[in-house]
Amino acid sequence: MAGQPMIEMTNVNKWYGDFHVLTDINLKVEKGERIVICGPSGSGKSTMIRCINRLEEHQSGSIVVDGVELANDVKKIEAIRRDVGMVFQHFNLFPHLTVMENLTLAPIWVRKTPKAEAEANAMKYLERVRIPEQAQKYPGQLSGGQQQRVAIARALCMNPKVMLFDEPTSALDPEMVKEVLDVMVTLAQEGGVTMLCVTHEMGFARSVANRVLFMDRGQIVEENTPEEFFHNPQNARTKLFLSQILAH
């Protein structure tokens, strides 16, 4: 199994009615790779990563995650979801559960981890995202930045092989963006987890990404190392996009 890519998308297409959201997506992500996906809104970048854990269904082509092909088999979908963590733009913490309960719910019921072990593990991750003191609070009592860090810890508690970040800082107040990015950078530097991150945080892309993808109108228009991507963009649409987001 050595050398097998973590994620392999081959000729993936998706439509919403008549609208072609994803067109012939081909993407191979190696184990431990860190990829940043950017592009204008509506370009299909969120849809693409949401196809990887089947929050969106693709209509043609194949998606293979860690050797398992995504099809309509619920068991396989759940198996893939166990190993693929996701962080959402709007956190999506469970408001009726404490932070600790948010973190241990899936390990206890999906991974069948004993409660004490799951809680010890959860504390470890809360320390990693630097909010162990909030364990017994409810999400509604935390700031946006804290909530997103809890959401990252919640995904990590499942010990995922892949982490998907869907615009994790877009819904945050500016002063809270850094605390979340810091956690993500630490996670990237520790290595081991394959990361796909939809974001417009170009500083983050520069410092941790192995590759940057640019998407527009449902296609991957350009992909390159951050160095090349920012200094020597090839595609006209990439140039335009970069000039817009880096202008100010």
Add this chain to the structure above:
Amino acid sequence: MAAVTARAPKSMFDSGLPGWIYRRLFSSPSNALITILLVWLALMTVPAAFDWLVISSVFDAEGTRACRAIDNGACWALILEKHRLILFGLYPYDQQWRPSIVVGLFLVLIGVSCSRRFWNLSLVPIWIVGIVAIAGLMWGGVLGLTFVPNERWGGLPLTLILSVFGMAFAFPLAILLALGRRSDLPIIKTICVTYIELIRGVPLISLLFMASVMFPLFLPEGMSIDKLLRAQIAIIMFAAAYQAEVIRGGLQAISKGQYEAAEALGLGYWQKTGFVILPQALRIVIPPMVNSLIALFKDTSLVVIIGLYDLMNAAKASFVDPAWRGASLEAYVFIGAIYFLFCFFMSKYSQALEAGFARAEKR
């Protein structure tokens, strides 16, 4: 202190009782008019009601003659005389300690089920024990208790049996119906939609009629299901259809993100539903759910029409006795007060529940 002395000169309307009265009751011509109207209404009704209820009422069980003699007071002697008939219906007089204990058991069962500490699987054995104990006490035939056929059950225990079991069994059924109606599986969805629309579109009275009159016609010769059980099933089915729609409202209020977060963690359908979606959805629908539970509690009195002696019917039986003719109002006030106590408790409990959740999550 300067700010205080700089205030406009004090008038008698600024503070104290006159000020309060002025501000709260007479602050504008329309407010003054409403106040006067309400005071007039209170003067017309309260003293008369108090007179009827208390001052001119007759408590003396000596009774019937004293009651005939008065024409402007309540004849509470009826309640003193007939309260056991009203509370326990036609249950054998010397065995009425059994339904009394049953009422107590119901109160314990309700109390336990309302306490958040017991909101887990321990409720299942508690309810099983409760139901067995209630059935054993009511029917008898075991442990040396004489057998009492359920045609003779009546009054408050019967009302509690119909309503509490109605609510308790309708609740899980309603959850399944609500989930089924939102299911992606077309057959399940169709069954649930049909069930809900069919049952909801029919008055409870006609369901009870069908259960008592029509249903036996479909059963094979010689087989019969007890009338009480049929009424109980009709009430459960009816309540479930209503509750299902209330719960569905709550399910719809949960954002897509909650479903996605649960799915992304690998939770299966029942785990997602049980741990993430339902706890939130049910919290949202506490007020409308309690509303329909209160309605259901009072609707059980419709079993009168199929001849079950629930609280309402037993109250009616109390004043058919020629000696007490004319005391119907007193009997209705008495059972009205009992209904009110239970409904008021439900209302207060739901408010406390909501406040409790709000406090815990500080949202």
